[in-house]
Amino acid sequence: MNxxxxxxxxxxxxxxxxxxxxxxxRNRDYAPTYWSATAGAPPxxxxxxxxxxxxxxxxxxxxxxxxxxxxxxxxEHGIKPLVLEANRVxxxxxxxxxxxxxxxxxxxxxxxxIERWGLDVAKRLHAEIRDGFETFEDMIRQSPIDCxxxxxxxxxxxxxxxxxxxxxxxxxxxxxxxxxxxxxxxxDELRRDYLDxxxxxxAVLEPLGTGVHPAKLAFGYQQMARAAGAKIHPGSPxxxxxxxxxxxxxxxxxxxxxxxxxxxxxxxxxxxxxxRLLRGRCMPILSNSIVTRPLTAAELxxxxxxxxxxxxxxxxxxxxxxxxxxxxxxxxx
Numbered sequence: 001m002n003x004x005x006x007x008x009x010x011x012x013x014x015x016x017x018x019x020x021x022x023x024x025x026r027n028r029d030y031a032p033t034y035w036s037a038t039a040g041a042p043p044x045x046x047x048x049x050x051x052x053x054x055x056x057x058x059x060x061x062x063x064x065x066x067x068x069x070x071x072x073x074x075x076e077h078g079i080k081p082l083v084l085e086a087n088r089v090x091x092x093x094x095x096x097x098x099x100x101x102x103x104x105x106x107x108x109x110x111x112x113x114i115e116r117w118g119l120d121v122a123k124r125l126h127a128e129i130r131d132g133f134e135t136f137e138d139m140i141r142q143s144p145i146d147c148x149x150x151x152x153x154x155x156x157x158x159x160x161x162x163x164x165x166x167x168x169x170x171x172x173x174x175x176x177x178x179x180x181x182x183x184x185x186x187x188d189e190l191r192r193d194y195l196d197x198x199x200x201x202x203a204v205l206e207p208l209g210t211g212v213h214p215a216k217l218a219f220g221y222q223q224m225a226r227a228a229g230a231k232i233h234p235g236s237p238x239x240x241x242x243x244x245x246x247x248x249x250x251x252x253x254x255x256x257x258x259x260x261x262x263x264x265x266x267x268x269x270x271x272x273x274x275x276r277l278l279r280g281r282c283m284p285i286l287s288n289s290i291v292t293r294p295l296t297a298a299e300l301x302x303x304x305x306x307x308x309x310x311x312x313x314x315x316x317x318x319x320x321x322x323x324x325x326x327x328x329x330x331x332x333x
Contacts, residue, residue: 027235039215048235063094066265074228086237090218143220154209196304289332
């Protein structure tokens with residue numbers, strides 16, 4: 001049996017800028033995050049591309065999106081896709097995020113959906129978001145790797161009376177119109193039962209919210225995709241995608257992959273020259289996150305943490321934070 005070809009691991013480059021750099025590198029190590037340091041050894045993969053190869057579907061990018069796409073194609077459609085990754089599996093955002101899954105709807109509120117597009121469209125949008133969250137929960141339950149889920153909902157904390165009034169009104173819409181039992185929590189209840197947030201004036205508790213160890217979840221997706229028949233090739237950056245005679249040709253340093261269809265799941269780490277279809281379409285957003293050492297019992301009491309729900313606030317530059325299973329506090333913005 002031939003073993004997968006392993007290219008030498010390159011050092012992580014903190015200076016990579018997807019808007020100006022030639023590409024994210026080849027087989028670079030993970031960013032030195034808490035998640036990558038505590039996820040354990042990455043699962044087996046299929047090694048770098050070393051020759052020209054044909055496949056029905058090629059997926060560029062091995063984060064949550066690429067790996068989940070590969071798993072669903074293989075399990076539900078009988079398509080055994082080939083996943084191409086420039087660096088290590090789940091090297092980008094999937095091992096660098098806050099690990100919070102919510103009933104998120106973007107910048108517009110559901111009231112604004114109704115105002116702009118009508119109730120029927122708004123309800124269909126909500127159903128799509130709800131379906132996505134339920135799929136996320138299904139993947140957590142199916143994952144062969146324990147990703148330390150913290151369930152129970154999402155606490156949306158207001159720091160101004162006008163912000164509380166706004167999210168309280170949206171909570172009523174979520175409950176009455178969309179059937180999501182969402183409730184307003186007063187400042188006394190918040191400090192007594194959840195956390196002693198000094199600047200908070202109240203909060204809204206949404207029923208859908210789950211925190212995870214994102215790198216462990218990504219590794220679980222990786223195992224699920226390969227078990228279903230997908231091939232995952234790290235150390236294989238796609239330099240260029242061209243369409244020749246009805247087939248896509250994805251050029252990598254080790255060989256060209258010929259595919260009938262291509263899925264691009266690279267997020268903000270997309271190399272600018274990979275395909276003209278994405279030129280000018282990526283807008284990287286900076287997010288910073290830190291994780292403390294485990295807090296002592298006295299420190300937990302002093303900080304007022306009594307909940308392990310996922311937390312965000314209503315500031316313009318929003319903070320997201322939570323108490324992790326090992327009593328560290330993770331906070332980002």
